[in-house]
Amino acid sequence: MEANTSKSAARELKDRKRGYKQPWTLHLMVLPAALLVLIFSYVPMLGNVMAFQDYKARLGFAHSPWVGFKHFHYMFTNDYFVKIIGNTLLFACSKVVLNLVVPFLFALLLNEVRKMGLKRSIQTFVYLPHFLSWVTLSGILIDVLGQTGIVNQLLTSAFGIKPIFFLGDGTWFRVTIIVSDVWKEFGFNTIIFLAALSGINPALYEAAEVDGASRWKQTLNITVPSLLPILIVVATLAMGNVLNANFDQVFNLYSPMIYQQGDIIDTFVYREGLLGGQFSFATAVGFFKSVISLVLIVFSYRLAYKYAGYRIF
Amino acid sequence: MYHKTLSYRVFSAFNNTVLLVIAILCLLPMFHLLMVSLSSSAAANAGLVTLWPKGLTFDAYEKTFRNANFLKSLWISIERTVLGTALGMLVNAIAAYALSKDTRVFRARNVYLWFFVVTMLFPGGLIPSYILILKLHLINNLFALILPGLVAVYNIILLLNFFRSVPKELEEAAFIDGAGHVRTFWAVYLPISLPSLATVSLFTMVSHWNAYFDGLIYMKDAAKLPLASFMQTIIVQADMTKFDPAAIAGLSQRTLRASQIFIGALPILIVYPFLQRYFVKGIVIGAVKE
Numbered sequence: 086m087e088a089n090t091s092k093s094a095a096r097e098l099k100d101r102k103r104g105y106k107q108p109w110t111l112h113l114m115v116l117p118a119a120l121l122v123l124i125f126s127y128v129p130m131l132g133n134v135m136a137f138q139d140y141k142a143r144l145g146f147a148h149s150p151w152v153g154f155k156h157f158h159y160m161f162t163n164d165y166f167v168k169i170i171g172n173t174l175l176f177a178c179s180k181v182v183l184n185l186v187v188p189f190l191f192a193l194l195l196n197e198v199r200k201m202g203l204k205r206s207i208q209t210f211v212y213l214p215h216f217l218s219w220v221t222l223s224g225i226l227i228d229v230l231g232q233t234g235i236v237n238q239l240l241t242s243a244f245g246i247k248p249i250f251f252l253g254d255g256t257w258f259r260v261t262i263i264v265s266d267v268w269k270e271f272g273f274n275t276i277i278f279l280a281a282l283s284g285i286n287p288a289l290y291e292a293a294e295v296d297g298a299s300r301w302k303q304t305l306n307i308t309v310p311s312l313l314p315i316l317i318v319v320a321t322l323a324m325g326n327v328l329n330a331n332f333d334q335v336f337n338l339y340s341p342m343i344y345q346q347g348d349i350i351d352t353f354v355y356r357e358g359l360l361g362g363q364f365s366f367a368t369a370v371g372f373f374k375s376v377i378s379l380v381l382i383v384f385s386y387r388l389a390y391k392y393a394g395y396r397i398f
Numbered sequence: 399m400y401h402k403t404l405s406y407r408v409f410s411a412f413n414n415t416v417l418l419v420i421a422i423l424c425l426l427p428m429f430h431l432l433m434v435s436l437s438s439s440a441a442a443n444a445g446l447v448t449l450w451p452k453g454l455t456f457d458a459y460e461k462t463f464r465n466a467n468f469l470k471s472l473w474i475s476i477e478r479t480v481l482g483t484a485l486g487m488l489v490n491a492i493a494a495y496a497l498s499k500d501t502r503v504f505r506a507r508n509v510y511l512w513f514f515v516v517t518m519l520f521p522g523g524l525i526p527s528y529i530l531i532l533k534l535h536l537i538n539n540l541f542a543l544i545l546p547g548l549v550a551v552y553n554i555i556l557l558l559n560f561f562r563s564v565p566k567e568l569e570e571a572a573f574i575d576g577a578g579h580v581r582t583f584w585a586v587y588l589p590i591s592l593p594s595l596a597t598v599s600l601f602t603m604v605s606h607w608n609a610y611f612d613g614l615i616y617m618k619d620a621a622k623l624p625l626a627s628f629m630q631t632i633i634v635q636a637d638m639t640k641f642d643p644a645a646i647a648g649l650s651q652r653t654l655r656a657s658q659i660f661i662g663a664l665p666i667l668i669v670y671p672f673l674q675r676y677f678v679k680g681i682v683i684g685a686v687k688e
Contacts, residue, residue, distance in 0.1 A: 111504045121489065125548075128530055197410065212674060218626060220630045220634060229427045268424065299403075367525050371525065375523060
């Protein structure tokens with residue numbers, strides 16, 4: 086005990102000598118960021134109370150009547166709402182799975198490319214779509230997938246297939262959403278796996294080589310097991326995205342024709358709230374999504390921490 | 399030596415080809431549209447353009463650059479990107495410096511960190527954020543596009559992890575020489591972390607340039623739309639009602655649409671090589687902790 090206190094006192098003295106004596110400067114340095122977050126994140130967070138009100142702009146938060154769970158009740162008894170939950174889950178889950186599997190396989194294959202120049206060019210090409218916005222990519226997709234676009238031209242001239250309404254037919258719209266998302270993101274998602282691949286101890290491969298293992302055997306017994314931990318971390322963390330179907334993508338590609346198969350929670354909130362003026366109901370829908378997402382994120386981070394020792398800071 | 403076996407060589411040749419084809423396929427849609435933008439309007443409308451411009455002309459680019467609405471929103475995008483990145487980097491970097499100290503030095507560190515992280519876990523929601531901007535009278539104000547996203551918690555965490563990897567001896571030397579935290583940050587941490595700061599600023603710039611939704615909802619005045627929102631309105635929504643019909647005549651033609659898409663993406667394509675050099679390192683360092 087005695088030794089402990091004298092030790093910590095000594096350490097404190099040392100810290101002071103080092104000039105660690107200005108915590109107020111550190112507070113000041115965090116202050117601008119803290120204030121901005123307080124105004125632009127915490128105030129809207131509190132604004133979520135309007136989900137339990139019938140918010141009227143002229144009455145404000147203080148005087149709008151409280152209605153309890155009315156909006157939530159309406160939400161769950163609404164057939165259309167059930168539909169958009171289904172759409173959201175379908176899009177988000179397919180994207181989560183494919184954006185894990187495709188990059189993983191792509192990284193494994195890319196790792197076999199021995200010509201460095203070729204490898205680098207492939208990487209440069211596949212990363213690029215990640216940095217373009219959905220506005221740009223939608224502009225491109227709308228042109229390319231249109232009725233007179235190049236894809237339909239090719240289908241007609243080469244295969245004699247009638248033009249497909251990629252963005253106007255519900256089923257094709259779903260396919261387009263999922264495939265185009267993988268197109269945009271798979272390259273970028275390989276980075277994390279490539280980084281893990283370069284971290285595998287070469288001695289393992291050398292030993293396998295001596296034992297006469299084929300490359301396939303090496304991949305199966307060294308590469309894949311070494312990548313498993315990072316795969317588990319990425320998969321666990323992706324769980325928090327189960328209700329995130331990507332607003333920017335759907336919003337820029339959908340149209341009233343395919344609302345039944347293409348509408349998701351976020352686009353619904355935007356239309357009901359900002360365009361339709363149903364402030365309280367839209368907030369209730371958004372609030373529901375945020376709560377579920379929060380639970381999922383906290384749960385997935387705990388899992389990732391418990392089983393893989395993952396921490397964000 | 400598996401490299402020398404016949405089966406591996408066959409696989410390798412096959413693999414190289416397939417991956418190269420996939421990589422080219424990734425870019426093909428963009429390339430096709432570039433060719434459309436460089437073709438004559440008639441050829442493009444007739445669908446004659448594939449991978450080579452038909453009737454090569456820069457007409458579409460000329461017309462786009464002569465359009466006053468387009469130029470105005472281009473300028474607004476440049477303004478928001480420069481201002482937003484500069485302010486954002488300043489605020490986030492100083493906060494990250496303070497938060498990179500351990501609790502022994504900065505006792506409130508973890509409280510602040512949680513204060514920030516909570517906003518990442520539980521976003522405020524669209525409608526309340528919109529009402530806030532309304533109440534602050536920021537509608538049609540450039541700062542409505544800059545202030546709400548200025549603090550990027552993820553960037554703060556990235557930067558604080560960089561700062562923690564700076565050897566402690568450097569700051570001790572600075573402190574012994576009588577420097578305070580501000581001086582140490584400015585003279586020791588900043589110069590040493592330039593590459594990581596560059597990475598984060600490039601990412602911030604890209605996200606500002608690409609952001610369209612805030613412009614769409616906060617800028618009621620069509621003359622104040624940033625480029626991404628302007629393009630979203632006329633290309634994706636094909637909504638011309640917000641603009642003077644004479645002023646945007648023809649902007650929805652196919653070649654002109656294509657040229658606008660390319661001009662909009664050009665800054666990204668220009669910074670991309672620099673981005674690429676840094677981001678792998680940035681992500682890996684950000685992900686790997688001491």
